[in-house]
Amino acid sequence: xxxxxxxxxxxxxxxxxxxxxxxxxxxxxxxxxxxxxxxxxxxxxxxxxxxxxxxxxxxxxxxxxxxxxxxxxxxxxxxxxxxxxxxxxxxxxxxxxxxxxxxxxxxxxxxxxxxxxxxxxxxxxxxxxxxxxxxxxxxxxxxxxxxxxxxxxxxxxxxxxxxxxxxxxxxxxxxxxxxxxxxxxxxxxxxxxxxxxxxxxxxxxxxxxxxxxxxxxxxxxxxxxxxxxxxxxxxxxxxxxxxxxxxxxxxxxxxxxxxxxxxxxxxxxxxxxxxxxxxxxxxxxxxxxxxxxxxxxxxxxxxxxxxxxxxxxxxxxxxxxxxxxxxxxxxxxxxxxxxxxxxxxxxxxxxxxxxxxxxxxxxxxxxx
Numbered sequence: 001x002x003x004x005x006x007x008x009x010x011x012x013x014x015x016x017x018x019x020x021x022x023x024x025x026x027x028x029x030x031x032x033x034x035x036x037x038x039x040x041x042x043x044x045x046x047x048x049x050x051x052x053x054x055x056x057x058x059x060x061x062x063x064x065x066x067x068x069x070x071x072x073x074x075x076x077x078x079x080x081x082x083x084x085x086x087x088x089x090x091x092x093x094x095x096x097x098x099x100x101x102x103x104x105x106x107x108x109x110x111x112x113x114x115x116x117x118x119x120x121x122x123x124x125x126x127x128x129x130x131x132x133x134x135x136x137x138x139x140x141x142x143x144x145x146x147x148x149x150x151x152x153x154x155x156x157x158x159x160x161x162x163x164x165x166x167x168x169x170x171x172x173x174x175x176x177x178x179x180x181x182x183x184x185x186x187x188x189x190x191x192x193x194x195x196x197x198x199x200x201x202x203x204x205x206x207x208x209x210x211x212x213x214x215x216x217x218x219x220x221x222x223x224x225x226x227x228x229x230x231x232x233x234x235x236x237x238x239x240x241x242x243x244x245x246x247x248x249x250x251x252x253x254x255x256x257x258x259x260x261x262x263x264x265x266x267x268x269x270x271x272x273x274x275x276x277x278x279x280x281x282x283x284x285x286x287x288x289x290x291x292x293x294x295x296x297x298x299x300x301x302x303x304x305x306x307x308x309x310x311x312x313x314x315x316x317x318x319x320x321x322x323x324x325x326x327x328x329x330x331x332x333x334x335x336x337x338x339x340x341x342x343x344x345x346x347x348x349x350x351x352x353x354x355x356x357x358x359x360x361x362x363x364x365x366x367x368x
Contacts, residue, residue: 087349209245251336
């Protein structure tokens, strides 16, 4: 399999920088470097600063389905990168905190927590591949807490709001989300509104990057956002994504018992980036056999090398960060995904291909 073009995360020009531009604007201490693409737009004193994150709408997905002269592409301010991993857990935590993945340690869909010695599905707080609660408390929020940008702005005396289906289950339709945004923006005073929407990601997983249902969804989202942007007076509307998508082939790790038996526990993080705890004494055998089986589709790195390259970020690490990671990291370089649970997704994300890593920054300016 031909390796795809890989894009490394640029922690001076990635989604972790965006919220730091917002924090700086609201005189709340940033957590890191701001986003050069966005900073010039924030020099004006808009009443409303709105960030809309459309999950999964990477650069190539947008270009595939939306017209060049349409609202989104005609308002494109630039292209920048996701975090590593290029996945919702890592990237949206960065956009909500201003921290790099190595700082917040919300690294992938399934993370290993040594304190409970379990792989935990982070957003659901269940044991990996099951419906069983991993603990009687929220493991990620307890062990790896962070301060939300919205709360940070409020703590510094500003006005800020978060709207998302995960925070308000009544928001089961994008128009309802837009209505909530309108309500906030009608209030007096300068404010920041962060609005997250979980599509087209879900549709991409189930139907693939080129599907008609994804195209129709994106066109509808684009039309709704353009309408909202035209209505909001004295507002800066920023539209972006957390990651892109790539159509994939899938194999199951358990179907390779000679590899699986070398592991202390199931692989974690994502099917396209595997966190591997290889048993002592099995390292040489595992590396040889993994490369024989998957060397055309994955790069297998010693974990220290992956960390040393700054893939997870270049800031001081969270105290638990290194203990959550094993001794090897397998990074997809083609279209193959290695599954640890019985799921079948047509499209995936998480790795370093340009399909997964490149995201748009779209800006609508509605001045007084």
